Amino acid sequence: MSRAFNFCAGPATLPEAVLKQAQEEMLDWRGTGMSVMEMSHRSDEFVEIAETAEKDLRELAGVSDDYAVLFMQGGASSQFSTIPLNLLGDKTSADYVNTGIWSKKAIAEAKRYADVNVVASAEDNGFTSIPEQSSWRTNPDAAYLHYTPNETIGGLEYDFVPESGDVPLVADLSSTILSRPLDVSKFGLIYAGAQKNIGPSGLVVVFVRKDLLGKARKETPTMMNYQVIADNDSMYNTPATYSWYLAGLVFKWLKAQGGVEAMAEINSRKATKLYDFIDGNDFYANPIDPRFRSWMNVPFTLADDGLNGEFLKGADARGLLNLKGHRSVGGMRASIYNAMPEAGVDALIQYMTEFARERG
Amino acid sequence: MSRAFNFCAGPATLPEAVLKQAQEEMLDWRGTGMSVMEMSHRSDEFVEIAETAEKDLRELAGVSDDYAVLFMQGGASSQFSTIPLNLLGDKTSADYVNTGIWSKKAIAEAKRYADVNVVASAEDNGFTSIPEQSSWRTNPDAAYLHYTPNETIGGLEYDFVPESGDVPLVADLSSTILSRPLDVSKFGLIYAGAQKNIGPSGLVVVFVRKDLLGKARKETPTMMNYQVIADNDSMYNTPATYSWYLAGLVFKWLKAQGGVEAMAEINSRKATKLYDFIDGNDFYANPIDPRFRSWMNVPFTLADDGLNGEFLKGADARGLLNLKGHRSVGGMRASIYNAMPEAGVDALIQYMTEFARERG
Incomplete structure (x- = not known):
């Protein structure tokens, strides 16, 4: 058939213009005689692709230099462990809000590393509404406060950014990133699997406030250490280069819109x-x-x-x-x-x- | 220019026929009206793509049902931590052979989790030759013996498979997988970053003998737990679907050769x-x-x-x-x-x- 309307929750539809450009460039990117997926990640060509994508993403999302922007692998599910491993520091407890299936997955994984305090749960209302923040039982000594701004499965989305005081706010933005303006400066860390609003699966984008780096627990796998990834411009090892390139095409498309x-x-x-x-x-x-x-x-x-x-x-x-x-x-x-x-x-x-x- | 000859060590050149097929199918895979990268990983179409790729890989590499075949993310560098986290079990020590830069990286990461016994090092000969196995100081109580069959940077390749007795043999096959026949039954675990002989970066293939599953340490991130990935057919979370598809095209191409x-x-x-x-x-x-x-x-x-x-x-x-x-x-x-x-x-x-x- 011709192009369908694909309502998949993720991996999800991509802009047709992006796919067409990727198609045209598949065998020969701008006269280099190579596909982007055949390029060394350390080549001038790919570094330009990577840096342009980061620059466009920072511009689109309004991410200041106070934050590192990381292009990692493993999807949001890997971040469920990466976050406590990196952000707990010398604290033992983290706050989580339960608003549905993705919150629960994040909570289950965090419990393997931290005392998880569920500050509020939408379970009582059948996950049809967000509990008012005034009812949340937050812990001022929590390492961070984690929430899921949009529950992809339930279709439940916050219309506010929680106030977390001095506790860093952490959000799984997989399904809403770049869908509307957001004040990134309110967050300690934002992460988003790419396969909904950014590009193909196999890429996860992280914004992390730089003062939160450098606190990874000693058992943290090096590839999950935000400081290491930040210090190496997301090229500590070979990143998912082709996904990064496609994300860059999506960012250009978003700017054009x-x-x-x-x-x-x-x-x-x-x-x-x-x-x-x-x-x-x-x-x-x-x-x-x-x-x-x-x-x-x-x-x-x-x-x-x-x-x-x-x-x-x-x-x-x-x-x-x-x-x-x-x-x-x-x-x-x-x-x-x-x-x-x-x-x-x-x-x-x-x-x-x-x-x-x-x-x- | 037209297609160049690209001698990059990785990400590396891909078969032109594979890129052409990917190009043709970019906007509409077999009349579905979708690109493969827009498909749900749980759709019939993608499951068929994934299963066919695994079947072809098993056939090409000679991988029996005694092994799980995993399509993971994070590259070989993530495996450097994943391996000790999963294979140490109740042991504390692992054997490693040092034949160059990639061996050293594997050793450095393993040291964070295990007592690493370097059984032999090619450092003495300037990494120009593989020490004879008769000189290796192996530990019969090691959790596993790790080696790097081909050092991508030094250009040093084993012409033999080490004998490891009852100790599971583990190999980083990133740069040699599918380049020549190999008796997989001699190994406990084989891993290979895709970006040299398999497909685009962002995918890592693992063959693991099933009796080695289920021993992950409690601090192992769930996304690094081989048992979890195996139990979920590498779809515990959204895998790198497009890379998996491209790997499948490469496997078909290899079979045709x-x-x-x-x-x-x-x-x-x-x-x-x-x-x-x-x-x-x-x-x-x-x-x-x-x-x-x-x-x-x-x-x-x-x-x-x-x-x-x-x-x-x-x-x-x-x-x-x-x-x-x-x-x-x-x-x-x-x-x-x-x-x-x-x-x-x-x-x-x-x-x-x-x-x-x-x-x-």
Whole structure:
């Protein structure tokens, strides 16, 4: 088929313009006679690619020189261990907020290294709302406060940045990075697996405030030591060069769209029209507190679960792909990251309208 | 320019046919309307890609069901920690052979977790020869014996597989995997960064004997726990899907060439003609004991170091790229992995002949 609208939660759709450029450059990057994936990571050509990507990312996300920007491997799941190993220092306890499946994974891994204090949990409300910060039982002596600004599976997104005082704030931004403006200066550390809003899987981007470096526990694998990675410009060993290059193409594309301010406008419009449609139609439902609905991941259910298979089959036939919800929650989920064109959301609403009319 | 001959040690040249196929499939893999890098790692399509790659790799390398085959991230450098964390079990000591820079890196990281016993070192002979195994001071109670079959920087390669008795043998096969037949059953664990003979950087392949699983130390990050990765078919988290796909294309290409037996014949021919030329010409020299010369990485020096710059410039002009030796050893290095066509070696010898005639 021609290019479909791919609503996968990740690895996710990429901008068609980025894929086309990668395609054109596949065998010969700018007359070098090589693909980017065949270049030495220490070559002038690749170092330029890498540095440009970092510069564009800093500009897009508003990352000051107070932070190191790292291009690491192992995905956000590796960061679940890397964070306590690096940030605990001589403390023993860390604060975590539980808002869903990804929070729980981060908590489970952190418990292997730290006394984890769950300051608040959305479990009581079925993970449909974010507990008010006034109710959080934070520990002023925690090494850091970790939260998950957007739960990719549940579709639950914070509309505020928690206040953490002197405790460094740590956030898993995998599914929302670069989707809207964010005041990075409020954070001690931000990490994001690339495969949603940045590029292909196998790359994870970390912003870490430089004063937090150098405190890794002695058992920390060298490849997980932020200080080592920062000191070596993310080239302590061979990085995931091709993924880094593709991320750079995505950053250029985002700049051409007008940066995160422009993306926020588009993303807000895409999400709002989809939620408005769901709310206005008896056949579909989304359980999340409207204040905390995710702009990136929109789960929804049909009035009759027995029609799920038929709904997905019809969607596939129209090139509306990967709408099946995560196995842990069922139903449907439309992931509408930066690279999902507004036309994709329009086509989805059109299909949902027709399906509800015919089968609802 | 058109495609050059790229002698880079890694990331290294890939088969042109593989890059062309990746190029063709970039925007739409087999009519799915998606790039492989946009596919869910749990989709039927990607699972088929992943399983086919593993099956082909097992067939090419001769890996039996006694071994788990893992597709991990973080490169060989991450394995330097992963190995002691997983294999020490209740032992405290591990044996290592020191034959050059990569051995030393593996040793340095292992020392952070284990009492490292260096059973033999080529330092005494300036890393030009492999110490006879009869001289090795092995520890029968070691958790494992680690060696580096090919030193990518020094160009020093074992022509034998060490006997390790009941102690599991562990090998960093990054630069020689699939370059010639190997009896995998002699090994406890084999690991290989992909960016030399397998595919793009950001992927590391591990063969681990299943009876060695399940002994990870409690501080092991979950993403470094072989048992967890094996139990989840290398999909505990999102793997480096696009790199995995490209590796699969390389495996298909290798099978089409006739597998590792055919590659061994070609690789032997390529290396032999280059070493023969170097030995037969007073202007060039290679310091390695002929018995242990690498088939994959051929370092050489010019009679006059002052001509290095001119040599490299002339090579570049002919599309013979990345011949500069590693900064730690100087001189030149031609890496001639599986994907380097014999014509590339012929073109290099032709250029070296002319350069020596004109400037020697």
